[in-house]
Each structure stands twice: as structure tokens, then as C-alpha cells.
Amino acid sequence: MGNYIFLILVIISFVGLYKIFEKAGLPSWKALIPIYNFWELGSIINRPKWWGLIMIVPGVNLIMYGVYGFHLARAFKKRMNNDLIIASLMPYLYFAYLGFNKDLKYFGVADIKTESSFIKNWADPIIFAVVAASIIRGFFFEAFTIPTSSLEKSLMVGDFLFVNKICYGAKVPQTPIAFPFAHHTLPFTTETQSYLEWIKLPYMRLPGYSKPAKGEIIVFNYPDGDTVTTGTQQYTSYYEMVRRFGYTNMNNPNFMVDLGGMRIKNGKKVGRPVDKREHYVKRCVATAGDKLEIKDGEIYINDVKQDMPEHAQHFHRVKVLNQVLQIDEEFLDKHDIYVTEAYPIANNADTSVYILNMPADVATQMKNTPGVIDVQREIEPKGQYSSSIFPHNPRYPWNNDNFGPLTLPSAGMTVKIDTSNLCLYEKMLTTYDNGIHQVTTSGAQVLYDGLPITEYTFKQDYYWMMGDNRHNSADSRSWGVVPFDHIVGRPVFVWFSMKDPKNNPVSGNGIISSLSKNSKEGKYRWERFMCYVGEKGLVSWKIPVAILVILSFGYNFWNKKRKAKTAPPKK
Numbered sequence: 001m002g003n004y005i006f007l008i009l010v011i012i013s014f015v016g017l018y019k020i021f022e023k024a025g026l027p028s029w030k031a032l033i034p035i036y037n038f039w040e041l042g043s044i045i046n047r048p049k050w051w052g053l054i055m056i057v058p059g060v061n062l063i064m065y066g067v068y069g070f071h072l073a074r075a076f077k078k079r080m081n082n083d084l085i086i087a088s089l090m091p092y093l094y095f096a097y098l099g100f101n102k103d104l105k106y107f108g109v110a111d112i113k114t115e116s117s118f119i120k121n122w123a124d125p126i127i128f129a130v131v132a133a134s135i136i137r138g139f140f141f142e143a144f145t146i147p148t149s150s151l152e153k154s155l156m157v158g159d160f161l162f163v164n165k166i167c168y169g170a171k172v173p174q175t176p177i178a179f180p181f182a183h184h185t186l187p188f189t190t191e192t193q194s195y196l197e198w199i200k201l202p203y204m205r206l207p208g209y210s211k212p213a214k215g216e217i218i219v220f221n222y223p224d225g226d227t228v229t230t231g232t233q234q235y236t237s238y239y240e241m242v243r244r245f246g247y248t249n250m251n252n253p254n255f256m257v258d259l260g261g262m263r264i265k266n267g268k269k270v271g272r273p274v275d276k277r278e279h280y281v282k283r284c285v286a287t288a289g290d291k292l293e294i295k296d297g298e299i300y301i302n303d304v305k306q307d308m309p310e311h312a313q314h315f316h317r318v319k320v321l322n323q324v325l326q327i328d329e330e331f332l333d334k335h336d337i338y339v340t341e342a343y344p345i346a347n348n349a350d351t352s353v354y355i356l357n358m359p360a361d362v363a364t365q366m367k368n369t370p371g372v373i374d375v376q377r378e379i380e381p382k383g384q385y386s387s388s389i390f391p392h393n394p395r396y397p398w399n400n401d402n403f404g405p406l407t408l409p410s411a412g413m414t415v416k417i418d419t420s421n422l423c424l425y426e427k428m429l430t431t432y433d434n435g436i437h438q439v440t441t442s443g444a445q446v447l448y449d450g451l452p453i454t455e456y457t458f459k460q461d462y463y464w465m466m467g468d469n470r471h472n473s474a475d476s477r478s479w480g481v482v483p484f485d486h487i488v489g490r491p492v493f494v495w496f497s498m499k500d501p502k503n504n505p506v507s508g509n510g511i512i513s514s515l516s517k518n519s520k521e522g523k524y525r526w527e528r529f530m531c532y533v534g535e536k537g538l539v540s541w542k543i544p545v546a547i548l549v550i551l552s553f554g555y556n557f558w559n560k561k562r563k564a565k566t567a568p569p570k571k
Helices: 002-024 028-032 036-045 060-075 081-089 091-100 117-139 238-245 329-334 360-367 422-432 542-566
Strands: 141-145 159-164 217-221 227-229 256-259 262-265 269-271 279-286 291-295 298-301 313-321 342-347 351-359 372-377 403-407 414-416 439-442 445-448 451-453 455-457 462-466 487-497 531-534 537-540
Touching: 002 028, 002 036, 002 091, 028 036, 036 060, 060 081, 060 091, 060 117, 081 091, 117 141, 141 487, 217 462, 227 238, 279 298, 313 360, 351 360, 360 372, 422 439
Parallel strands: none
Antiparallel strands: 141 159, 159 487, 217 279, 217 487, 227 269, 256 262, 279 462, 291 298, 291 403, 313 351, 313 372, 342 351, 414 455, 439 445, 445 451, 487 531, 531 537
16 A cells, blocks of 8 residues: 555655756656656756755665755745645645645745855755665675674674675665664664555565575575564564464563573564565585585585585584683683683593583594583484474474475475475464465465465575574574575675674673774774675774775865965965
């Protein structure tokens, strides 16, 4: 309904522009040609004609409508504050008001002898800073922060980075009416939605220059985030909570959820469109059409064992002599093991046993540490069913370290569907692949929107994403595949990185004092500043960036000197 209302408003605005062009002495037919009409409107309001090109951009064009309304009101001598506010907030109807009101005449802005300093110095620059930033953020590059340790130590908690949206083709916003620079929730709130669903656009994507490939780190909209409860969304999946506590409890906003000793109010249940689902970042380990299998923690794609990422982490069982070695915060900080990922599991008078999450090189160091008796990597045995692992069905007794085989669907691939494998593909059929559909079973039959099916041909590609932090990552092993229409882009540049005190309580403190400390002892990971995200890790760009900054300052200094020499002498 919202789309139809918006279309009616646009038609009303075009009809209003038809009369406005007539009053301004321009050919009226030009007002009826989309984009070109706003190009020509620039001459009426004495603003750049190229502004009209911005009207192509969904979401941003809604802001521009208000900008045009503001300046048109001034051109028709409707310059009181209330007129300017109404023209900015309801431009569609205001265009018609200006065009069809016989008492209103077009004057232009030439009679405004002195441009308002507020408009000239503040309003126009701020509006176009927002417009330019919205275009860059929506279609080119967006700033992100790594919030979780899923990709530790490849991308780390506290990394600030830019994501390239051009590579796979930028997605056109599906919910264009949104508060600028907010994702799904308004700033300084926990539940207030930052977008309106009055207007919904179909999934569209601009052309990209590459496809997601195995080994790439990718940012995507969280598929399992189509439904959330506002109280638990930052901790776990809504569907995981349903499996643990049932639909009745999870649909009750006042239900108190127990998460590892934390009692949290469930909060309001919210459904989110694809483009407003949480952003996740993981490594793509399998692409559409691949057969995936995990054997004892090693990934096999099409029966070929894959190389482990250099910084991949696993849980290790570490046994130590109490009299020789104490595993405390200082010890963990020294080895860059997060205290939030270290768990004592057994101790007696002489020895203690810990579960520590660390990469292979740190585990090797640990074996050679005085006081360490034994270090063994934890591996969940084959056939040990885990209810938190996709497809959450005892028929498929899979876990973190032994999973599959599973073939990922690709666009055009036909897969046989029956009651035994429906749980593998159900979410794709009901939600991801081709809009919302109802899939049920009747005896031995699978019904798709009430009609029996024995096979299904998929409409898009699907990918398998995993974290390098293999035992502490909510990834495709937890919630399944990632559809191509959920993929956002690829991390390309880390410009800043600092430790989180919750993970590094010893070295992760001291914002000012850490400025004089190295990365081991202080809060800032200096070696990660200004780094390009390459296939094999971070590549420092500090020297090129420093050269560019020096050249920029040098050019500005030289240019000012040159202008000062060529300027006519003051009288």
C-alpha cells in the first residue's frame, strides 16, 4: 500500500511541476520527464542542474525532494519559517500548491539581495554533506567496526575498517525511508526503529566486478536476523532462543531469558527486511555448487582438504602444574588470549586444566612453556549431535568439528526434496529463495504452497560462511547458508585498531597512557593501523598514506605561496 501512496504523491508532484514550469516560462512538457524535470528545475531555483542526477539514488532522492521544496518556496516568495518547513517536509503536495494556486507567482531568487548566512554557510553545506555521505555509504564504501571475535586473529575485536560495496555490486536500499547513517535502530535507543516500511523496493543490485570466492572475508546481512527480540539480539539468535525456551516464551516481551548466568528481559519481537538485518563478517569457505564437509575440524570442499587460515583459533585443553605456572589475566594478556575465551575446568592441589582459545602458533609456544604438562586441541567427535548446529535435527548428528556432507545450491540447480532432507532446504524454500512461501508435510509428501513437490530449482546462489575462531563463532554451522542477496561487500582497509578491556583487562586500558606503549603493553595495535586487507592478511599502507598526506600539505603550502605572489598588490 505504501508504494502505491508514494507513486500517487510523485504523480501529484509532477503535475504540480507542470504548472510551476508554466509559471516560470519553461515548456511544461519538461516537467513530466523523470530526472530531466529536476535537471531543468535547477534553473528555476538558481541551483546547480546536476542536482537532478541525485534524484536517481533511492533514499537520497527523498531528502532531495525536501531540498527542492525548500528552494521552490523561496522562489515563490513563501519565505516565512512555517512555509519553508512545510515545503521541506511535504514537498509532493507543496509542488501542487505552488503550481495550482493562482494567487502565487514565480519571482525567482534574484530579488533576495543578501543570501541568508544560515542557508549559505550552514544549511546547504550540511544537507549536501549528508547527501554525499549517504551516496558513498550506500553504494561505495561504508565504515564498520568488528564487534565480536569470530574472525580472531585475522580481523580483531576493535578493528575499525572500510567495506568495499562495489566489488559484488552495491545493493539498492529496499527500505529507502530511513534516518541517515543509522542501520536498524535510532542512535541512543535500544528499540526505536530507524526506518519506515511505507515504501519497499524489490531486491536490485548494481553490476559488480567480482563474485564471492573461497577464502575471502565477506560482510553480509545476517540471514537468521529476519526476526529478533530486542533484548537478546546482541547475544544470540531468536530461533536459537525458540529452540531453547519455546515460541510462547520468546513471544512474551517480559520473559526473562537466562544466558550463561545473565538474566535479560526478552524484549519486543521485531521482523526486519534484508537490508536492515545485522551486519556479520565471516570468511567464505564454500561457494554455490560446492560440496562441503568438515572432518575433525578440517574443511573439505568437493572432497579436497582446504588449507587452514593462518590465524585460525581453536579451543585447546591445557594442563599445568600449579606450583610452576599460574594462568591469570597477566599470563593471558601476554599471549593475547582473551580472558572471555579462557575457562578453568578442573583443578586439584598439584595441577589445573583450562580450556584456552588460541591459534596453532600460540599453542606451540604454550607446549614449550615451563609448567605446562599437556596441550591438546579440542575436537567434537563424529556423530555427536549438537542441537545448536544446523539443521537442528537429530537425523543429522552434526557438530562444529564434524559436519556434512552438504551441497550448496546454485542458481538453476535442481535438488530432490523429500521429508528426510527438507530440514536442510526449508528456510531457503520458505524465506530466502523466491519470497515468502509456505512449506509443510503431509505424510511422505512435501507441500509447497499446498502443492506436492519432489524437487526444487533454486533461483539464486548460496554461500557457506565461517569464522576463523572456529570454536567460538556463530556462523553457517549455526544457521545455515547465506543467500547472494544478503551479501554486502568485502573489508578492504583497517584504519584503526584498539583492544577491548573486557578481553584484555591488563593492556586494554589507558587511552592516553597507551599512546607511548607498544602493541603488547598498550591499548592500541599500532601494526594494524592503515592496513589493506589482503588475501593472506593485513598489508601495511602506512608509508604510502604518510607520503600522500605530506604531498597534500606540501601542495597546499606551495599553492598558497604561488597565489600570494601572483595576487595584485593591495592599494
